[in-house]
Each structure stands twice: as structure tokens, then as C-alpha cells.
Amino acid sequence: MSSPARPVRVRIAPSPTGDPHVGTAYMALFNHVFARQQGGQFILRIEDTDQTRARADSEQMIFDALRWLGLSWDEGPDIGGPYGPYRQSERKAIYREHVGRLVAGGHAYRCFCTAERLAEVRAEQQARKASVLGYDRHCRGLDRADAERRAAAGEAHTVRLAMPLTGTIRVDDRLRGAVDFDVAQIDDQVLLKSDGMPTYHLANVVDDHLMEITHVIRAEEWISSTPKHVALYQAFGWEPPAWHHLPLLRNADRSKISKRKNPVSINYYRDVGILPQALVNFLGLMGWSFGDDREKFTVDEMVAAFAWDKVSLGGPVFDLDKLTWLNEKYLHELSHDQLVDALHAWRFSRAYLLKLAPLVRERIKRLDELVPLTEYFFSGDLDYTPVLADLAVPDVPPAGVAQGLLAYLDKVEARDGWDAAMLEEVGRAWATELGWKTKHAFMVLRLVVAARKASPPVFDVMAVLGKEVTRRRLRQAADLLARRA
RNA sequence: GGCCCCAUAGUCUAGCGGUUAGGACGUCGGCCUCUCACGCCGAAAACAAGGGUUCAAGUCCCUUUGGGGUCACCA
16 A cells, blocks of 8 residues: 555455355355455455364365355466465465574574463453453563574474553554554564464564565454554564454344354355345445445456445444345346256255255155155245144253254264264264263254154255255354253 | 443444435335235334534534443563
8 A cells, every 4th residue: 555556465264164154155255346346456364374274175165165155366376376375384484484593583582481371461451351361472582592492392382472561553544544552552572373374463574574474464353463563564674564343243132143043154045045146245235335325246346446435444233134135136037047056056956956866765655745854955934833832852852952952063063074984983972971861862963953743864865965054054043042041 | 440433223334514314124014915025105114312502403512321442471
């Protein structure tokens, strides 16, 4: 922004820790639109520095979901580019070298504090209701040569940023104006973890600089860590990008959108038959408008009309009803041919029927029984009213059943992949743990996913139904049971 | 709790000192119609509160209230 000749380069940096998130799509849309309008580049960078949370199939799902939405990128791990690698786990040497520079310059220091000590410090601060929580800078005063010796000897440690001790740091947010932070509020952030991986803060600053990112367009939740990033830019002697913090998508209760309260996986919307152009359009309506009454528009139209001053900062509630209305508009616009294509891409494909075939083959006496038998595979939310009485486990109150269902969900989500064997393995362990007979436990699951007492093996049903729809049904049923209690 | 952000109907939003505060979703009513849906017409529904500034405040400033975010070897 400071030198107008510099081409606009923006990025999104999702971490592959689960399902492709609508928040990722939301940020991708605004980055993509701005880059295209400015004739710049949009970069996709994978922030996979947390090995404990990384999920094997997650990265590919992010690519697929964004492609499905039509939000293309110019550089990324899958297509390469002149600023690669675009996967942070492949850039460890770069971060290490930069941290070395910081330490040498006195802008960072090695910290040998154990997780236990940090927990104690935190507990102590909470106990005395300290106004400012955070690291107590215990290792900041360590003799430098001594610290280097300990590190060289292999002693486990992290590297922390030595924040300025007095003064304020100004974040010039392009959407809100200047935001000042008192450095007394900010502790010495870990830059390099003891496993040698960088934290987000370090990796993000180093990569944004090296990749020549000009505008950081990200969610509002980052705004309070931005002063740390600004301090890092200062420590490196680099010029920070232009900051744009967009509002957070919200649940109906206005908290930050979360899977506990709202479907957040892009795959969910795909699986219940939302068209990609409707989802993208809807996301464009969240926090942005043409300035007139236009609500239905394409990405191209948004690119043509985009302006930062048309962004509103109140956190928008993600309203499924309005998304559905928009989807209806797009659906009605399709030709018969296109409708059939959409249905085919959704569930009426040979591939999907092939998944259904083994489940129904022995259960139908005539072909005309297929549809009534498999209706719940082609439905979104189910109506549990007819089976409400059966949706129970002997001697367990409804609230307990609800909790049990959510517990199953948690266990299953902690695992990679989605197949019947895994689902059953988790299911058996879960039933044992709760002390529920498998017969009862599995019947409840069956009623949740199929809303009927007769179905193919429940874990096969869940496998074909997919994670998103299964998750939603478990939550809906749990909510229903919790409300009855 | 500290710090930071935000504030027009239940929801998404227009408004950028002078408007009967506009549009959309949802809700309700009606029309159309063999049914349903679509479509069309209509209704109820908002400037969080209090102080300023100004001839004039939804619009500018302050305070309060409310909501949110953040305070990890997660991003």
C-alpha cells in the first residue's frame, strides 16, 4: 500500500485440522474478490505447524471445498508458485534461521520453563485474579551465553519474543482505524515451540513477509494478537502489511460460529444440496453489500463492485433460512438439464447408488421398494416425532441419552477418516464405557440416523450418509432429547 | 476480570446531518389456482439508553448498557 507499484498479494492460511470450515470459505471469498479486483494474486498457504491437531485428509478437503465454491487461488501447495513451499511444515529451516536472527539481535530469547511451571504461573494469576494474565518473563533475564549452552546441550526449550516493555503499539486497521494497545497487556509470545515448529505468530509474519503479502484480510479474532505481529515486523525491520479484520460469522446466539451450535463444514452444505454459487453469494451478503438492494449476485459482480467501505462490522448471524431461500432462487434458475446435473452431482449418481447397493440388495424384493426403504439417505433433517418413544435407552433419562450421543460424536470426531469399521469400533467401546447394551446403544444410533427401527447395519448407514449429515442428526437428536428432559 | 472490537426490526442489511427510516429472509393475511409450490399484493416488526455538538442527529462526540473476541509450546 505504501508503494503503489507493488502488486496486491493476499492470502488465506487455513490449518488442516478438520473439516473445511465456512469461515475459511468466507475469508477466501473476500481475499479472492479483492485480489481479482486489484489484478493481484491470491495465495493459499497451509498452516500445518500443529502436528497434534493435523488431520490427514483435511488439506485435500480444503482444496476440494474451495474449488467446489469456485474460489481459485494463484499459488498454493497443490499448484506451486514462485514463493513456495506453501506448506509451513516444509519451511522449518526458514523459521529456524529467522528465529536465530531475532535471538542474535536480542529480540527473542530461549525459555526453558516447563509446561508445568507455566500452568502453575497461570493458576496462580487466576487465583489472585490478576488483571493481566500471561508469561512472567522468567527466562528473559537469563544469561545469553548460558542459555545457548543449555540449548546446545539439548535441553528442551522454546524461543519467545522479547516484547517492548513500555509504550503502545498501534495497529492501523483499514476497516476500523487506528487501534492502540498498551504493551503492558501483552506477554512474551512463544515463537518457536520445543518441537522445533514455529507458532502461528512467527510463521505467519515470516511467510507474509517472504511471500510479499500486501494486505492481510483475516477474521476479527486475530485483532488482539496483531500487536504481537507488529512487534515482530519491527524486530525484523520489516514493513507490516495493511490490516483488514473482518467480522466473525456468528451462531444464532451471536457467539463465534461453532460446530456445537451450527453446521460449519462446507461439506455439510454441499451434502444437503446447497449449490456452491448460492453459498458463495450468501457469504458475500455477510458483512458486505452492494450499497443498494441487490442480494443475489455472482462473484464476478462482487469483484466489480467491491469496496472496503461497504463492509459492515457487526458480526453477522449465519442464517440457514436465508441461505435456503437464496439457494431456491438459484435452483429455479436452472434448466431441466442443469437441474438433473445438480441432482446427479448430489446423490443421484452411479457412484452413490453403488454405495447404496450393498446395503439394500438383500432387503428389497422389488425395485420399487428402494425409494421408500432409503428415504433417509436423501433427506436433510429427519422428523423424529413418530419414533420419539423409541428414541431411548432403558433406565437412562433423555438427558443422559443426549449426552451419550454427543459423547459418541466426540469420540468419532477425534478419529481420522470415516468408515464403518472405525465407526463400529468406536461405537462398541463407547457403549461399553456408558454401560449400555450394544443392542440398545446401536438402536438409538439407528433411530437417530434413520428415524426408523429397521435399517441396514447402522455403521454402514452412517458411513454412506457421511460425516456431516451424521453429525447434524446426532446433534439434532441430542437437542431434542435435552429439551424433553 | 484486563485489553480490544461492535451496536438500525427475530435475522441479513441500506442510510454516510434534514427520509413517512428503504430492501431482503422469516412470520401473519390475501390474490392466483384442480392440490401444492412458485409468483403477486399487503400487514406487524428497528435506530439499546442518557448526555452533549448543531438551526437540525439513526448519522458526529462522550458515558452507560448490551453483545462479541482475546488473554496456549491451537490456529
